[in-house]
Amino acid sequence: MAGGSGTAPRGAPVAANTVSIKSFAFTPASASVKVGTTVTWTNKDEEPHTVTADGGSFRSAPLTAGKTFRYTFTKPGSYPYSCTIHPFMRGTVVVRP
Numbered sequence: 001m002a003g004g005s006g007t008a009p010r011g012a013p014v015a016a017n018t019v020s021i022k023s024f025a026f027t028p029a030s031a032s033v034k035v036g037t038t039v040t041w042t043n044k045d046e047e048p049h050t051v052t053a054d055g056g057s058f059r060s061a062p063l064t065a066g067k068t069f070r071y072t073f074t075k076p077g078s079y080p081y082s083c084t085i086h087p088f089m090r091g092t093v094v095v096r097p
Ligand SMILES: [Cu+2]
Pocket: 024, 048, 049, 050, 083, 084, 085, 086, 089
């Protein structure tokens, strides 16, 4: 493979402020951002999905195809979330200080 920058271990945080919802999965599953960053999720599936924090700190309405949800993280920490419609869909945002 040419030009590869290495493959992160599955589940390792990836620096990203955008998360795709596609094929019933959040990509990257673990997004790492600096505090104060707004993260945007975009539903690229035909099915509706939600972005719902385990602790309730953020929650989207059901996102239909092509819709986005934004949330600004103001405190460092690890924020696990899921889709309430498909609870097997899980992701995490890791907020760095
Ligand atoms: Cu879903």
